[in-house]
Amino acid sequence: MTTLAHYLNNHAANPAVSDVITTITEVGKTISQLLRKGALADILGEAGNQNVQGEDQKKLDVLANDLLLDALAENKHCAGVASEELDNATPANADGSLLVLFDPLDGSSNIDINMAVGTIFSILPYQRQGNESENADFLQAGNQQLAAGYLLYGTSTMLALTVDDNVLMFSLDPDSGDYVLIEDNVQVDADTSEYAINGSNYRYWRAPMQQYIDELIAGKDGVRGRNFNTRWVAAMVGDVHRILCRGGLFTYPFDTKDINKPGKLRLMYEANPMSLLIERAGGSATDAVNRILDIEPTDIHQRVPVVLGSRNEVNYVKDLHVQHA
Ligand code: AHG
Ligand code: MN
Ligand code: MN
Ligand code: MN
Numbered sequence: 175m176t177t178l179a180h181y182l183n184n185h186a187a188n189p190a191v192s193d194v195i196t197t198i199t200e201v202g203k204t205i206s207q208l209l210r211k212g213a214l215a216d217i218l219g220e221a222g223n224q225n226v227q228g229e230d231q232k233k234l235d236v237l238a239n240d241l242l243l244d245a246l247a248e249n250k251h252c253a254g255v256a257s258e259e260l261d262n263a264t265p266a267n268a269d270g271s272l273l274v275l276f277d278p279l280d281g282s283s284n285i286d287i288n289m290a291v292g293t294i295f296s297i298l299p300y301q302r303q304g305n306e307s308e309n310a311d312f313l314q315a316g317n318q319q320l321a322a323g324y325l326l327y328g329t330s331t332m333l334a335l336t337v338d339d340n341v342l343m344f345s346l347d348p349d350s351g352d353y354v355l356i357e358d359n360v361q362v363d364a365d366t367s368e369y370a371i372n373g374s375n376y377r378y379w380r381a382p383m384q385q386y387i388d389e390l391i392a393g394k395d396g397v398r399g400r401n402f403n404t405r406w407v408a409a410m411v412g413d414v415h416r417i418l419c420r421g422g423l424f425t426y427p428f429d430t431k432d433i434n435k436p437g438k439l440r441l442m443y444e445a446n447p448m449s450l451l452i453e454r455a456g457g458s459a460t461d462a463v464n465r466i467l468d469i470e471p472t473d474i475h476q477r478v479p480v481v482l483g484s485r486n487e488v489n490y491v492k493d494l495h496v497q498h499a
Contacts, residue, residue, distance in 0.1 A: 178333065178344050178353035186337050190251035190271050191297055191321050197249045198274070198295050199333060199353060201241045202325040205279075205293060206346060208237070209327045218286050226261045226475055227440070234285050235259055238278035238293060246274050253300040254307030256474045258443045263474060265306045272320070273298040273312055275474075277443040280324070281409020290328040292411025296447040297321045312474050316446030316467035323451065324411045334360070334418055334451060341418070341455045362457035363421035366484035368403050370413045370424040378429035382494040383462070410439065414448050414482070418455060423487040427462060428479040437461075437479035441471055445478050458488035462495040 182192035253270035323335035344353035449459030459482035
């Protein structure tokens with residue numbers, strides 16, 4: 175049996191990165207315990223504020239954010255944190271070599287209905303050690319990430335992690351409190367017949383995305399010649415986890431619902447860490463045309479269209495967009 179602690183101590187290359195992963199995953203245990211108690215821990219419902227994304231915060235969005243922020247501020251390797259729930263990045267320890275970005279609670283609309291939610295994280299190098307970190311320090315392309323992963327609080331709590339080119343899955347043993355390795359070198363199938371999209375936004379999509387979904391719905395009677403199946407968890411963590419387990423395509427595409435936002439998902443807290451996991455597992459991740467990991471960010475909260483998962487299916491979507499361009 176290999177625990178996360180054993181793996182990080184014996185197989186991971188960068189001790190500072192390992193230490194920060196340990197801090198994040200320890201907080202994950204606390205969030206997991208709170209979720210197990212649910213209503214009994216008074217964690218459900220609204221916090222009563224809006225975040226910088228313009229979303230109504232849930233109590234658990236705020237709680238998870240504060241738990242991560244407090245724990246990482248104590249970690250000497252962490253020079254600063256940026257979060258979906260914070261207006262600006264928060265400096266931590268100026269001598270630290272790492273920056274940490276997170277979506278503390280992914281799938282907020284699932285909290286109050288006892289469905290899967292998660293925590294997504296991304297670790298970047300800090301280039302100005304000795305100085306107080308600021309927003310601009312976080313504006314690095316996803317291809318610079320040193321590690322990334324998520325905690326999925328589902329029927330069990332799981333950690334998916336990528337460090338040193340490997341993608342690993344751990345399951346939290348509620349008895350021992352250890353994350354136990356259950357899969358090493360996770361790989362995503364190149365082909366799939368399963369896709370995830372919120373179809374209620376159809377009228378806001380661009381023509382190539384509408385055409386793509388029309389083709390999937392036509393199934394064996396259409397140009398694809400086979401049937402496709404839809405799954406939508408409404409928490410990206412859940413949808414990406416399914417793809418790491420059995421392949422699939424996930425997209426939250428460009429839409430015209432809000433003219434100021436090219437899609438819903440955040441590049442730094444959602445798209446980049448998930449894209450690193452998916453690519454390292456042999457899948458693909460694009461904004462429908464460009465590789466997500468090569469996007470040079472201009473704002474810590476910027477949004478990006480996302481198409482990720484099984485390589486051949488992602489390429490099919492990309493080809494449709496290139497043909498329409
Ligand atoms: P968050 O809860 O962190 O704001 O993110 C929710 C995101 C993502 O997890 C999910 O895929 C998507 O929003 C669901 O959006 P819809 O409610 O539009 O389906
Ligand atoms: Mn949110
Ligand atoms: Mn999210
Ligand atoms: Mn969130």
